[in-house]
Amino acid sequence: MAPRPLGPLVLALGGAAAVLGSVLFIFWKAYFGRDREQRWDPSEAWWGAEPVRLPEWDTWGLPEDEEEEEPALEELEQREVLVLGLDGSGKSTFLRVLSGKPPLDGHFPTWGFNSVRLPTRNFQVDLLEIGGSQNLRFYWKEFVNEVDVLVFVVDSADRLRLQRARQELHKLLDKDPDLPVVVVANKQDLSEAMSVMELQRELGLQAINSQREVFLLAASIAPAGPGFNDPGTVHIWRLLLQLLS
């Protein structure tokens, strides 16, 4: 049978996707580009950037007796962290918890970007989530070469989609062979969660080039039940600070 020509709807959708990709990319370059001269203005933070200096997390990376005067925000250099992972893995929750906000009750998919800006002693950290739904994964690769670290969040209890997560992760690894990667094995609080050893094997992390910095951290960013005084977010944050320093 001869191939059918693309229908107008398919062409329109393709065009819309291309436009969306370009807009996202231009926005990223304009907003987080390394060479930009314009400083961030909190009044323009319409997409959810966090202008506030938060009390808890910016001391997590510091020994307690090293209290120094903090530099002004506008003097700080910037670092960019891209937060990716399949839909529902816990990316938005991670950003919320880092911002000192409580996790939301239920899954509210990110239909585009989500970001927070966290000032630390020596630099500001921009964390950018791109939603993990299938149509948004296409754009992930456009951003990996623009950032300092990739955080890839995995739902440890989602056995059905683990191979999909593996494929998406390795596509990103192939795109930038030098980018440090922190894989977060989230939802360890769930009884069906895979262990870190199992995830390391199933995600193909052992086979990765030893030159690359790859870390696999267990976490329960928003544990469903009590008994998790140390859900792991602090460890992830400390590791990020080390990698970004």
Ligand SMILES: Nc1nc2c(ncn2[C@@H]2O[C@H](COP(=O)(O)OP(=O)(O)OP(=O)(O)O)[C@@H](O)[C@H]2O)c(=O)[nH]1
């Ligand atoms: N049990 C458990 N649930 C969690 C944990 N972390 C996040 N969740 C839940 O997982 C669901 C999805 O979390 P989100 O942070 O919205 O997921 P996401 O990765 O941002 O998803 P998309 O925006 O669709 O790509 C929410 O109901 C969270 O409360 C965890 O450590 N344990």
Ligand SMILES: [Mg+2]
């Ligand atoms: Mg999200």
